[in-house]
Structures are given as structure tokens and as C-alpha cells.
Amino acid sequence: MNDSIEESSRAYYVGAQPSAEEQVRFLAMIEKLLDEGQFVATYKYALLLSLVELAIEHGNDSGAPMRVPVISIAEKFIELYWRQVLPYSGMDSTTDGRLHQNKGAQAKAITTLSAAREQLATLTQLRASRRWESLRSTIAALICKMPLGKLQTIGGDKLEFLYRIDEESKSIDLLPGVVFNFRRYAQIIRRLVQSDWLEFVQNLPANRAVLGQAATLASFMFGDERQSLRKMRGPLEEIQRGRCFYCNRSIRKEGHVDHFVPWSRYPRDLIHNFVLTHASCNSAKSDFLAAEEHLDRWCERNQRFSRELVCASEQAGILIDHAASICATRWSYGHAEDLGARVWVRNKEFNALSGSWRNILAA
Incomplete structure (x- = not known):
């Protein structure tokens, strides 16, 4: 079989x-x-x-x-x-x-x-x-x-x-x-x-x-989007050196753990989909997909820190499936493109989704 x-x-x-x-x-x-x-x-x-x-x-x-x-x-x-x-x-x-x-x-x-x-x-x-x-x-x-x-x-x-x-x-x-x-x-x-x-x-x-x-x-x-977040804060803080994934500035207060592909689009907790952010960045992004510049950095992060993410998965008891994460991300961006959705850049800034997301996820 x-x-x-x-x-x-x-x-x-x-x-x-x-x-x-x-x-x-x-x-x-x-x-x-x-x-x-x-x-x-x-x-x-x-x-x-x-x-x-x-x-x-x-x-x-x-x-x-x-x-x-x-x-x-x-x-x-x-x-x-x-x-x-x-x-x-x-x-x-x-x-x-x-x-x-x-x-x-x-x-x-x-x-x-x-x-x-x-x-x-x-x-x-x-x-x-x-x-x-x-x-x-x-x-x-x-x-x-x-x-x-x-x-x-x-x-x-x-x-x-x-x-x-x-x-x-x-x-x-x-x-x-x-x-x-x-x-x-x-x-x-x-x-x-x-x-x-x-x-x-x-x-x-x-x-x-x-x-x-x-x-x-x-x-x-x-499930809900808060269930696995707290136990991921420590590992992500170490991987990201205490900086916000989206704006790259230091996180001085307790950071927020965000689903890079929003939970509302893909309600499954996978280790590669978590990022640590400022509360303000997380709130501004809300349930939007992130712009291509963030997508590119997310892919690079997952490749560079693959071993650390495996360890975090074992410690936190959260599933790891990089291939499924990529497929779900590709589906989410493709669906957003079909609908003419805009993607979040920073603060209140949004852009139209360009076709570059395909090349980023194909790399």
C-alpha cells in the first residue's frame, strides 16, 4: 500500500x-x-x-x-x-x-x-x-x-x-x-x-x-489561536534575539506570539508558523497576510533556524511539518491573490499582493 x-x-x-x-x-x-x-x-x-x-x-x-x-x-x-x-x-x-x-x-x-x-x-x-x-x-x-x-x-x-x-x-x-x-x-x-x-x-x-x-x-x-502561544514565547525570543519579527526593533515588554499565516485562514498550530512580535505590530496586522518582504524573511528564518525550531517543537509539544506549513502558506497567498486582497506592510500601511510570493515560496 x-x-x-x-x-x-x-x-x-x-x-x-x-x-x-x-x-x-x-x-x-x-x-x-x-x-x-x-x-x-x-x-x-x-x-x-x-x-x-x-x-x-x-x-x-x-x-x-x-x-x-x-x-x-x-x-x-x-x-x-x-x-x-x-x-x-x-x-x-x-x-x-x-x-x-x-x-x-x-x-x-x-x-x-x-x-x-x-x-x-x-x-x-x-x-x-x-x-x-x-x-x-x-x-x-x-x-x-x-x-x-x-x-x-x-x-x-x-x-x-x-x-x-x-x-x-x-x-x-x-x-x-x-x-x-x-x-x-x-x-x-x-x-x-x-x-x-x-x-x-x-x-x-x-x-x-x-x-x-x-x-x-x-x-x-x-482550539483557538491562544492555546499554544505562551509556551512558544521563550524559544521564539531566543531565535529572534528579542526583536520583533515584523519591525526588527527590540521587544521591551512581553512580546506577542503571532500566527504568521493567520489562524482564521489556517486553524492549525505548526511550529514554523509562529513569530514573536510587538503587541502593536500584532494588533495592526490582525488577520491579514503579511507583505512579501515579511514572507521572504519568514522563509529565511525557518531555513536558518530549522534545528532550533525542531527543539522548540519537542519542548513545547507542538507539531512540526515544514512541508505542510509551506503548502498552507502557498494556498493562503494564492487564495488572497484570487480575491484581490491587500497585504499588511506596517502600522496602517497595506499593499496590493504582487506575484513575487510565488518565487519566494518556490525557493
């Missing part, structure tokens, strides 16, 4: 990007799937979010199909559920505080990952442990058995608009146009799926004793 996501089909792909009408139809089908599909557990939500992230990290905008091994989806499942297997902070003293993710008994993904998390505190520790391969295989088998063949079934009808399953190779083939649409509408699809997932968990009777405010629950289940 090939465990890598295949890009070979793109070399001879002669199709085209989906038309505007096809894109609208795709979003309508996603909405139909969420509104009319049968959900007895949260696996279908996790599957959709996993496919979106894999499209961002491994796909392109050609409209070509893409083969995805189920084992790669399993890795995304583990990452999604890892934070959710902890006891919820609003728990009642009569429960173990773990949120149910199934209408019947607790979802197997939760019980399986809970057992692993009792011994290993972070995903980086899990990936380095002997349990990683067997855990991946267990979750992959669960995906094959449960959501993979059922996601595209609505009211008994098979609506094969996302992928076809290749049982022999234990992979799926995302259909032409699907990767493009996942990448183009990632933020919309994430919001739709996370909202429905949140509502599903809130409505389960088994969760009534442990739930608090919805906003708190959303942060618990899907």
Missing part, C-alpha cells in the same frame, strides 16, 4: 477548473449532505474537515483529482480528536468529563485516543512513540468501516460527488474539481462543519451534565 498522497495524476491532467455554476453546485451539495445526511456519530464531520486540510496541504488549483491513502486521513482524525478526548473543563463531578461523540455508546475513536493520551501528553510524543503505527492503523480501519462509505449517502441514495473508494489500495480518489473546491471554499466549509459538529455534541443527552457555554465548548473542541 502506498502511504503517500499521490500527485502523479496531475502531470497529465488536461481538464479545467470547475465553472462558477459547478462551484455553486458543490457548495449546495455540501449543505445538502450536512442538512439531510444521517449523523449518529461525529466521524463524518471529522472526515470532511480532514479532506479539506489534506486538499490544502497536498493539492493544487488545477481541478485535478487526487489519491489520498486512508492512513493519511487517519492522521488527521487523530489530530482533530486529540484535544477532544480530554475531560471538558465544565464537567460535573459525577462524570469523567469526556464529551460523548456518538448517540449510543462512546465513540471508539474517543476511547482509543483517551487510552493513548493517559500515557502521552502531546501529539509530538505520540508520533515518536511505539504506539503511533498501531494507533494509526486502528483509526484507519475505523474510518473504512464507518464514515468513508456512508458520508455520501443521503436518504438511501448514493451521491458520489466527493470521492470514490479504492478498497484494494485502501485509499480514496478525490474527484476532479473537489480539491479545487475544498481549497477555494475551505473557510466556508470549516464554519459549516464545525457549527454542525458543535450542535450535534450539544444535543446529545449524555453531554448535558458536562457542558458549559457554547463559546467555551467551541474552543475546547476545535
Whole structure:
């Protein structure tokens, strides 16, 4: 079995990007799937979010199909559920505080990952442990058995608009146009799926004793941009010699840790995406992408201090995946260019995005 996501089909792909009408139809089908599909557990939500992230990290905008091994989806499942297997902070003293993710008994993904998390505190520790391969295989088998063949079934009808399953190779083939649409509408699809997932968990009777405010629950289940920031301040201060990444002036008060590619665009904590900044620079940049001059310096920083970032990843327990960081950055800048978005330079200064970002990220 090939465990890598295949890009070979793109070399001879002669199709085209989906038309505007096809894109609208795709979003309508996603909405139909969420509104009319049968959900007895949260696996279908996790599957959709996993496919979106894999499209961002491994796909392109050609409209070509893409083969995805189920084992790669399993890795995304583990990452999604890892934070959710902890006891919820609003728990009642009569429960173990773990949120149910199934209408019947607790979802197997939760019980399986809970057992692993009792011994290993972070995903980086899990990936380095002997349990990683067997855990991946267990979750992959669960995906094959449960959501993979059922996601595209609505009211008994098979609506094969996302992928076809290749049982022999234990992979799926995302259909032409699907990767493009996942990448183009990632933020919309994430919001739709996370909202429905949140509502599903809130409505389960088994969760009534442990739930608090919805906003708190959303942060618990899907993370927020502040969760990993504090533990990165020390390593980044050392790498950047106590200077702000954006303006290069000394940071005299406590610096802010910023997601270089904003969390609102790519809600995943990866070590290469963190930079230390002045509070004022961080506030001015907000959720904008940084101008090409900052992008160039970010790429140079990540190459120059690659060893230090690996050490920081191990110390802070934050995932490291340089290739995924570059792909997500390339996707973010490409999407911004398509929308005619402006990029942040400094203070209140913004520029139009030029094409130089491609050369910077290709280096």
C-alpha cells in the first residue's frame, strides 16, 4: 500500500477548473449532505474537515483529482480528536468529563485516543512513540468501516460527488474539481462543519451534565489561536534575539506570539508558523497576510533556524511539518491573490499582493 498522497495524476491532467455554476453546485451539495445526511456519530464531520486540510496541504488549483491513502486521513482524525478526548473543563463531578461523540455508546475513536493520551501528553510524543503505527492503523480501519462509505449517502441514495473508494489500495480518489473546491471554499466549509459538529455534541443527552457555554465548548473542541502561544514565547525570543519579527526593533515588554499565516485562514498550530512580535505590530496586522518582504524573511528564518525550531517543537509539544506549513502558506497567498486582497506592510500601511510570493515560496 502506498502511504503517500499521490500527485502523479496531475502531470497529465488536461481538464479545467470547475465553472462558477459547478462551484455553486458543490457548495449546495455540501449543505445538502450536512442538512439531510444521517449523523449518529461525529466521524463524518471529522472526515470532511480532514479532506479539506489534506486538499490544502497536498493539492493544487488545477481541478485535478487526487489519491489520498486512508492512513493519511487517519492522521488527521487523530489530530482533530486529540484535544477532544480530554475531560471538558465544565464537567460535573459525577462524570469523567469526556464529551460523548456518538448517540449510543462512546465513540471508539474517543476511547482509543483517551487510552493513548493517559500515557502521552502531546501529539509530538505520540508520533515518536511505539504506539503511533498501531494507533494509526486502528483509526484507519475505523474510518473504512464507518464514515468513508456512508458520508455520501443521503436518504438511501448514493451521491458520489466527493470521492470514490479504492478498497484494494485502501485509499480514496478525490474527484476532479473537489480539491479545487475544498481549497477555494475551505473557510466556508470549516464554519459549516464545525457549527454542525458543535450542535450535534450539544444535543446529545449524555453531554448535558458536562457542558458549559457554547463559546467555551467551541474552543475546547476545535482550539483557538491562544492555546499554544505562551509556551512558544521563550524559544521564539531566543531565535529572534528579542526583536520583533515584523519591525526588527527590540521587544521591551512581553512580546506577542503571532500566527504568521493567520489562524482564521489556517486553524492549525505548526511550529514554523509562529513569530514573536510587538503587541502593536500584532494588533495592526490582525488577520491579514503579511507583505512579501515579511514572507521572504519568514522563509529565511525557518531555513536558518530549522534545528532550533525542531527543539522548540519537542519542548513545547507542538507539531512540526515544514512541508505542510509551506503548502498552507502557498494556498493562503494564492487564495488572497484570487480575491484581490491587500497585504499588511506596517502600522496602517497595506499593499496590493504582487506575484513575487510565488518565487519566494518556490525557493
